[in-house]
Amino acid sequence: MKQFLLIILLLSCVFGFSQNEQLADNYFKRGEFEKALISYQKLYEKNQGNYKYIYKLVETYQQLEQYDNAQILLLQRISKSNNPSLLVELGYNYQLKGNLDISETYYTDALIAIDENPAFSYGVAKRLQDHSLLEKAIIAYKKGMALNPKQNFNVQLARIYGExxxxxxxxxxxxxxxxxxxxxxxxxxRAFSDFISENSDNENNVSLRKLLLKKIQAQPDQIWYDMLSWLYIQEKAYNKAFIQEKALYKRNPESLSRITDLALTAINEKDYDTANSIFNYILENSQDIETRLTAHQYLLDIEITNASKKELKDIQDKYQTLFKQYGTYEQTIALQIAYGDFLAFNLHEPENASLFLKESLELELSSFQEATVKLKLGDILVFQEKFNEALIYYSQIQANLKNSTISQQARYKVAKTSYYKGDFKWAESQLKILKSSTSQLIANDALDLKLLISDNIQEDSLHTALRLYSKADLFAFQNKNEEAISLLGKILTEHKGETIEDQALFMQAKLFENTKQFDKAVANYEYIIANYRDEILADDAHFYLAQLYQTQLGEPEKAKPLYENIIFNHEDSIYFIEARKRFRMLRGDAIN
Structure with a gap:
């Protein structure tokens, strides 16, 4: 019982100290130094061996310009302790008083103390660093490492050199x-990412690359290949990163996952040549059927991206060849789904695509595989405007895989299909649920569509403009870009000045981009920026116009002020981080 009471008493004391310390720290942070001083004095009186309280008490005296009191406290502690960190504090106190010669004497004494006992190096260096005496801190850290090789202060030194x-x-x-x-x-x-840019000629990029190449020559360890590959990826030089990844793979040929990830990054950045080379390399080096099928699938996706009508028929033959080689069973289900998508959205044979995927559903599939097939089948039925049948498949996914990400995708597609049908109220009710989706992408898409619907059904009880817009959206989904552009033009003519105008302008601009009508896209974005600067699509218009100037029109100087506008006027934009990165790169910043 006595032991229990003793434990309770000790815990109470610790808790009390913690509360008092937090109170003192809060006073200090708020600039209430007189109150902080009283609190720190009480803490120090109860625990005079705690250096944190000594330093905070000294700092509080200094904030109140009570330098003599700080000096008295430090001299008292120095007389009882041989800790040279206190000499740094005393030197800094003299520096604040303007006695620079005396302060230098104490700094020198603190550094000499490291020669006598290298264990003091970190404490001395840290106090010097905290007072922005960086050159002296470097000396202290280097002394410590030279006198005791077991001490490693390279990270601390790196941060100081960065400063x-x-x-x-x-x-x-x-x-x-x-x-x-x-x-x-x-x-x-992560540390390097703040100092390099996409520009391979950037001075910092060149320095890091030279250091890594020197390391590889002297000591071809895989971490240097890894880091060099990472640097090339930051520079979007995916072909060079691929060379490093091959070197890594030869040293550790157990997994091709890193190389696959690089290929996917290259695809996202539209570097199809490099992605194509990587996937062919994977086919040459992997015997794993799943890996090979993934490589084949992406190679076909790359071909589809820029294929002519004649080439699309050749691609269809390649799909058939793969099915003959690997079969149409559970393991090739991802390839079957990709083929269904290809038939519907590229060859415009949705009936054949639906029949093919319905046959896939007859296989012994897992619940997730079945849901994935049904999701694509639903999309193809929407493509055919068989909305009710599509809704059945989407609803089955929701019922069978509740609360999963694919279930949330299905709910979003239910809402989107209802919106295509013109059933805006039901679509809106489904979208309200999805605003809190665990998938941020689904949540964002749901919010965007909900705002579109709610903003426009209130203005027009007949929903005339919204019905035209949803039809244009469906045309875009069906790859009927010219029909969509034309219908949006009708909205802009017949419903000019209505709430939906900026949405119609924005969708039309995106479609102009897809059809390489860049001048028309520019005109739409500029109109949104000029007339809807305070509306929800203002940051989107700035970002996409900037991207268009930068990547398609070769006019980076016009892109720069658009990115800058997002940085200063749209801090909460989802494009903020990317806009800042691109702006600094275009400005030629050496440091991000």
Missing amino acids: LGNIEQMFSNYIDYIESKPTYLNNGK
């Missing part, structure tokens, strides 16, 4: 640290 703008030395220290602790590799990449 001083000595980026090459910063890279070098991080690399030295990674060499001793390979598990720090990803942290290193």
